[in-house]
Amino acid sequence: MQQLIFAIAMMAAGVLGCAAYFFGTNWILDKLFPSKGLTGPVASRNLRITNAIRPWLFLGPALLSLTIYLIYPVIASVWLSLHDRAGENFVGLNNFIWMFNDGEFRQSIYNNFLWLLVVPAAATFFGLIIAALTDRIWWGNIAKTLIFMPMAISFVGASVIWKFIYDYRAEGTAQIGLLNAVVVYFGGTPEAWVTLPFWNNFFLMVILIWIQTGFAMVILSAALRGIPEETIEAAVIDGANGLQIFFKIMIPQMWGTIAVVWTTITILVLKVFDIVLAMTNGQWQSQVLANLMFDWMFRGGGDFGRGAAIAVIIMVLVIPIMIWNIRNAAKEMEGH
Amino acid sequence: MIASSRSPLIWVVHLSVILLVTLWTLPTAGLLISSLRDKDQLAVSGWWTALSTSSQNMTGRAASPETQVERDGKFVIAGNLLESGVAKVSAFGFRPLQPTAFEADAVADIGDGQTLTVKDDGSYEIVSPARMEGTRGQRIFYTAAVPPRFTFDNYREVMRAAGIGASFINSLTVAIPATIIPILVAAFAAYALAWMKFPGRAILIAVVVGLLVVPLQMSLIPLLKLYNGVGAFFGVPAKTYVGIWLAHMGFGLPLAIYLLRNYMAGLPREILESARVDGASDFDIFIKIILPLSFPALASFSIFQFLWTWNDLLVAMVFLGTGNDELVLTGRLVNLLGSRGGNWEILTASAFITIIVPLIVFFTLQRYLVRGLLAGSVKGG
Numbered sequence: 001m002q003q004l005i006f007a008i009a010m011m012a013a014g015v016l017g018c019a020a021y022f023f024g025t026n027w028i029l030d031k032l033f034p035s036k037g038l039t040g041p042v043a044s045r046n047l048r049i050t051n052a053i054r055p056w057l058f059l060g061p062a063l064l065s066l067t068i069y070l071i072y073p074v075i076a077s078v079w080l081s082l083h084d085r086a087g088e089n090f091v092g093l094n095n096f097i098w099m100f101n102d103g104e105f106r107q108s109i110y111n112n113f114l115w116l117l118v119v120p121a122a123a124t125f126f127g128l129i130i131a132a133l134t135d136r137i138w139w140g141n142i143a144k145t146l147i148f149m150p151m152a153i154s155f156v157g158a159s160v161i162w163k164f165i166y167d168y169r170a171e172g173t174a175q176i177g178l179l180n181a182v183v184v185y186f187g188g189t190p191e192a193w194v195t196l197p198f199w200n201n202f203f204l205m206v207i208l209i210w211i212q213t214g215f216a217m218v219i220l221s222a223a224l225r226g227i228p229e230e231t232i233e234a235a236v237i238d239g240a241n242g243l244q245i246f247f248k249i250m251i252p253q254m255w256g257t258i259a260v261v262w263t264t265i266t267i268l269v270l271k272v273f274d275i276v277l278a279m280t281n282g283q284w285q286s287q288v289l290a291n292l293m294f295d296w297m298f299r300g301g302g303d304f305g306r307g308a309a310i311a312v313i314i315m316v317l318v319i320p321i322m323i324w325n326i327r328n329a330a331k332e333m334e335g336h
Numbered sequence: 337m338i339a340s341s342r343s344p345l346i347w348v349v350h351l352s353v354i355l356l357v358t359l360w361t362l363p364t365a366g367l368l369i370s371s372l373r374d375k376d377q378l379a380v381s382g383w384w385t386a387l388s389t390s391s392q393n394m395t396g397r398a399a400s401p402e403t404q405v406e407r408d409g410k411f412v413i414a415g416n417l418l419e420s421g422v423a424k425v426s427a428f429g430f431r432p433l434q435p436t437a438f439e440a441d442a443v444a445d446i447g448d449g450q451t452l453t454v455k456d457d458g459s460y461e462i463v464s465p466a467r468m469e470g471t472r473g474q475r476i477f478y479t480a481a482v483p484p485r486f487t488f489d490n491y492r493e494v495m496r497a498a499g500i501g502a503s504f505i506n507s508l509t510v511a512i513p514a515t516i517i518p519i520l521v522a523a524f525a526a527y528a529l530a531w532m533k534f535p536g537r538a539i540l541i542a543v544v545v546g547l548l549v550v551p552l553q554m555s556l557i558p559l560l561k562l563y564n565g566v567g568a569f570f571g572v573p574a575k576t577y578v579g580i581w582l583a584h585m586g587f588g589l590p591l592a593i594y595l596l597r598n599y600m601a602g603l604p605r606e607i608l609e610s611a612r613v614d615g616a617s618d619f620d621i622f623i624k625i626i627l628p629l630s631f632p633a634l635a636s637f638s639i640f641q642f643l644w645t646w647n648d649l650l651v652a653m654v655f656l657g658t659g660n661d662e663l664v665l666t667g668r669l670v671n672l673l674g675s676r677g678g679n680w681e682i683l684t685a686s687a688f689i690t691i692i693v694p695l696i697v698f699f700t701l702q703r704y705l706v707r708g709l710l711a712g713s714v715k716g717g
Contacts, residue, residue, distance in 0.1 A: 007509035010577065014513055018520045026619045036615065054618055055534040062525035062589055063540075068562075069555060069586020070547050076558035087561065126356075133353050136346065143353050145702060147360045152698035153691045154647030156666040160673065160687035161363045164370065164680060176382045176680070178366060210360065215709065222710050242345070271551050274649045278670050293553050294650070297560070304557050311553040322549045329545040333538065 018061070025057045074315065080308035087304045095309035105310070108287045112317075114201050115208075115272065115288065120265040122209045124258060127216025131224055132246060134217075144221065148214035155211070155274035162207045163279060168192040197285040204286060207275050212268065216261045223257035224250065263321045270314055289314050364691075371688045374485040375681035389481050391426070393435060396476050398452075398460060401468035411464045417478060418458030428454040428478040435477030446474065454478060490685035498676070499660065500686050503668040507690075509577055510652060510664055511645040514584035515638050521585065522592030523634065527622045529593065530600040531608060541597070547590040556654050559583065563655065575657040583655050584648070588641050595711055599633035600626055636708025639701050643694050665690040 030036075033046035080087050081095055099105045130147055134140035150158060167177030171190055175181040180190040194200045227250055235249045251258075273290035280286045282295065293310040296303050370383040380392055396417040404411045417425065429437035430446050438444045440456040450464040454476065462474060495501040528534075529541055567574030603626065611621050627634075645651075649666040656662050663671065669686055676682045698705065 003505055003509060007513065007577070010581075011513040011516060014517045014581065015520065018517060022520070022524055022619075026617075030617065030619075036617075050617070051532075052534065055528045055532040055537075058524040058528035058532070058618075058622075059540070061521045062593060065521065065582070065586045066544075066547060066589055069559065069583060070550055070590070071543075073555035073558040074550060076561075077554045080557060130353070130356055133349050133356075136349055137353060140353075143357045145699075146357050148702070148706075149364070149695070149698060150360065151705075152643055152694040153364070154649070154666050154694070156649055156669045157647075157687050157691040160669060160683055161367045163673070164367060164684065165363055167680070174381055176379070178362070178382065178384070181382050181384075210363070213360070218706050218709055267549050267551075271553065273553075274666070274670075277649070278673055290551075290553055293556075294653075297557060297654075304561070308557050311551070311557065314551045315554050318549050318551055322546050325549060326542050326545050330538075330542060333541065 021061065022057070025060075026054070029053060029057065077308045077311050077315070080304050081312045082305075084305050085303040091305065095305045098306065099309055099313070104282075104287055104292060107285055108282075108289045108292045109313075111201050111285075111287060112270065112289050115205055115269045116266060118202070119205050119208050119212070119269045120262045122205075123212040123216045123265050124220075124261050126209065126213040127218075127261065128220050128258070130213065130217045131221035132250075135221065135224060144214075144217060148218060150211045151214045153211065155207075155272075156278050158207050158211055159275050159278035162203075162210070163194070166193040166203060194280055194286070195284045200280065200284055200286045204275055204279055207279075208269065208272060212265050216265070219257060219261050220254065223254045227253050263324070267318060267321060270317055367684050367687055370680060371490055371684035372486045372488070373490075373681075374487055375490060375679075377482060377485060378681050378684075386486075387484055389483050391479060391481050393477070393479050395435075396478065398462055398473035398476055400471050400473045402471060404464075404468055411467050413462040413468070413473070414460065416457070416459045417454065417476060418480065423458065423480045423482045425454055425456050425458050425478050425480050428452075428460075428476055430474065430476060432475075432477065436479050452476070490681040491689070494682055494685045494689065498672060498682055498686060499663070499668060500665070500689055502661070503663050503665045504689065506656075506662060507646055507664045507666075507693075510580055510584070510656065511642055513577075514581045514588075514645040515642045517581060518585040518588045518592050518641060519634055519638055522589055522596055522637070523627065523630065524622070525589075526593050526596035526600055527618075527626055529597045531621075531626075532618060544590050544593050544597075548594060550590075552587060552650060555587070556650075560654060575655060575662070577656070580651060580655045583651055584641075584645050587651065588644065591640065592637050595637050595708060596630060596633050598711055599630055603629055632704065632707060633711065635701070635704040636711065639697060639705050640708055642697060646694055 029050055033049045035043045035047040035050065038046070082090060082092060084091050130144070134143045137143070153161070164176075165178045166180075167175075168180055168190055169175050169177070175184055175190055179193065184190055193203045231249055231253070232245060235245050240248070271290050272288060273294060276282060276286060276288050276291045277294070282288070282291050289310055293307050293314070296307040296310060366383045369386050370378055373383065373386055376392070377386075394417075399413055399415045401413060403415075404413045406412075425440050427436035427439055428444070429435045430444060430452055431437070438454075440454060442453070444452045446452050446462075448464070449466070450462060450468070452460065452462050452474065454460045458478075458480070460476060462468075529537060529544070563574045563579055566572075607625060607629075608621060611625055616624075647666060648664075649670065652664045652667055656664065658667060658671075669683075669690055672683060672686055
């Protein structure tokens with residue numbers, strides 16, 4: 001209760017502080033360089049000055065925050081990755097050399113590539129199929145809502161949901177995990193799925209696919225609806241069947257959107273951490289980069305050099321997508 | 337639209353969508369149903385059998401020989417194995433290796449001329465020709481058919497004992513300010529980037545787009561060092577709510593600025609021009625015209641940010657800590673997975689409490705969520 005009051009007070013202070021900053025600085029600016037009600041060179045000079053200063057008042061808090069929380073850390077992480085565990089002595093590329101000789105790191109890279117291959121492809125594929133199918137039925141929107149729902153569930157919550165599905169009981173006793181129950185029903189032997197090396201990666205990927213398909217579906221569904229009717233009508237007149245229309249007319253017009261969905265999920269996959277932590281914590285050869293990095297951050301009091309080096313690797317993998325995004329945004333800006 | 341609605345193909349479509357929807361909702365449904373089941377039943381049978389009577393192997397102990405009574409020259413211990421009268425005993429036994437040796441109502445010879453009978457309602461009777469010795473009652477193994485039972489006990493248990501209640505408040509304390517504060521900051525910045533002219537604007541927009549994809553992992557270690565340094569310098573704790581609010585704001589700002597700028601840039605230029613002609617300053621225009629018009633975009637972003645901060649585990653673990661008092665719901669759930677890994681009644685109920693708030697937000701405000709997703713992604717392509 002006390003905490004709740006504290007939170008409400010802090011919330012009010014934060015919001016009021018923010019508002020006070022914006023209102024206050026603008027008021028001071030208008031007082032220092034008044035232009036309202038004035039005419040002549042003084043007014044136009046003041047107007048010019050306020051117009052030059054005001055954008056920076058508006059941008060100030062955002063720029064400060066972006067600098068402290070994103071720009072500075074990127075530089076500092078690179079710097080730390082070249083230093084020892086406490087971040088004091090320069091060690092050159094030792095952290096990276098250690099990393100590439102470390103079995104666990106190589107395992108993580110390998111697993112991350114598996115994730116990168118499977119998850120974006122599967123989520124986009126299912127999203128596209130579901131978007132195309134639900135467009136044709138009257139209860140499509142209800143179906144979409146239900147498939148979109150996992151988006152709202154945390155990775156940890158989703159992990160509990162799926163851990164329950166993968167639950168394992170010794171052979172002969174009643175299985176309470178859905179997967180093993182199905183396997184036993186069809187005459188198979190139950191398995192502790194998340195402990196099977198290599199294959200457990202796929203059982204963890206299913207969770208992320210389950211969450212992300214809804215995202216892919218929503219965006220691809222909008223793209224499907226944005227396809228001009230005329231192109232489809234023309235194809236129908238030319239005698240194309242449903243599948244031909246889908247693959248030869250609709251898909252080619254959606255490449256841009258598919259690429260956006262794909263890259264968005266790719267970035268998410270590179271950062272996947274919660275699922276692995278909750279399901280296996282990297283045991284049974286299911287480690288991934290983000291969890292390994294978290295591990296080194298605190299392992300044995302924390303090795304900041306190695307942790308930062310792993311973070312730098314994740315960053316390097318993201319950079320191509322970042323450049324592609326910036327190019328696209330720049331292109332779009334020119335269009336306006 | 338392509339396949340005409342009369343085509344037989346439409347049934348294939350209906351069936352495939354039903355299959356997909358089932359696949360996607362079944363996991364969550366299983367969690368919800370399980371969390372409402374009796375914990376003894378949950379441990380021995382799948383949730384899909386929740387509505388059917390389950391058969392459980394159980395162990396009981398007869399009353400101690402001290403309670404025996406003499407009847408017709410024989411000594412009798414009587415009682416009932418079942419606490420409630422709804423279950424039915426189908427078989428019983430007195431050896432651990434043969435727990436179902438006898439059917440209900442049968443008479444079992446347990447040695448020394450003693451006999452044991454268990455009726456299907458759970459009542460038992462041990463009859464002995466001689467006075468029985470000892471203080472410990474005879475062990476009885478039995479198989480009982482238990483009717484389905486649904487209960488809120490699991491929820492009561494986790495709210496009280498597992499610390500979920502306290503974590504729920506922690507999560508609220510983190511998520512609400514971390515949602516509201518960035519909106520204001522981002523809205524001003526987005527307006528400046530959309531409608532004000534100043535040198536370096538294009539570069540700043542490019543920087544924001546670039547920062548959209550910077551992995552959180554890059555920020556963790558330097559910020560942890562920074563927080564520890566600031567904490568030590570001012571003699572305050574390094575892990576505070578203010579710290580995590582600011583961290584969430586920093587990480588959420590690129591998306592917020594990007595979404596809001598795109599939206600504001602799409603507003604009709606004439607409105608702004610005419611206000612400028614009337615002598616309104618940028619500040620007035622922003623407060624009185626742009627902000628109210630941008631409500632849909634503000635709503636979209638606040639839903640994103642709320643879901644993201646509520647569901648976040650990484651930022652909370654690093655910047656708020658993992659002590660018992662400061663765990664948010666996701667962190668608590670990870671802890672329970674470790675410490676109570678086999679207690680599904682605890683895990684399912686806890687998990688459902690952690691996902692209920694986002695689910696409510698999702699179902700009531702889905703419209704804005706979809707709109708935000710589209711603005712954030714389709715335009716980028």
